[in-house]
Amino acid sequence: MAGRVPRSRAEQLAGYRRVLEARDLATSPDRLRVLADDEVGPVRVWAGLSPRTPPDALERLAHDEDDYVRRIAMLHPNTPEAALRHMAALETVRAGDRYFLDRETIAHHPNVSRALRNALVGEGTCRDRRECRESKSMWRNRSLKLQRRLSGGAGSR
Template sequence: MTGKREVRERAAWMRGYRRVLEARDRRCPPDRLRELARDEVRPVRLWAARNPSTPTDALDFLARDADDNVRFNVLLNPHTPDSALRWLADQEDERYGSRHAPDRQRILHHPGASVELRDELVAAGFCDCPGWCARFNHSHFGSSPKLT
């Protein structure tokens, strides 16, 4: 990307705006959300990532988007699959190592994260809950907490 913003004519802008409205709609059909996840207009992809009706395969695709804001909105979606969360955690690890971990902290507490992924992130020290995760034997992420 050159950093230069593309100026769109009004008709193209309005088409993009209508696609944003579609991507925000929880009643949007799954096949259409899959299409919107591949849209060239960033806000369309951003809202598709945030929509709780977006299919998990589309969320997995959006997790690999070039735009940081789109990837962040994938983390906000409670239906994001473990495969996408694991990929995002690995990407943050490759990019920053252990010195910067806000995504891994969010992933650790994400409802879509597997117990295995959570255990890895807890063991790596990415939980910032004061004593909360350490008090439980990681199964607290499943159905019920168990004190150790």
């Protein structure tokens, strides 16, 4: 997974076939577990976007070296709270109180516990505390926008 770039045409085509496999909604959760560990970043991205990706694979994607892959995992509705905690802690280390982009999204994730949500809000995560009620609409909107953009669907602009 460590940023290896395919060198031969055959490797490029094999990576492309795995991307198509990860995008296929019929791909099994077991196969998505394998694809979540792929050396090709776009394969991991599409594995993270699949609604069939199991929580243990999403946990691994949340620890990925690639920021984009981690963000995809953060926006998946089945990402377990332990992975969300990890991503929030990672942003805290990197950004401190300069910005809270990931933590604000995590605070509205459907799998976040009340305790974690309250801790994130207490740190000043939400720009407008009135919007930081129990509503998950902000998370849903961000998640849907990203999925539309990646799939090339309507509303991707």
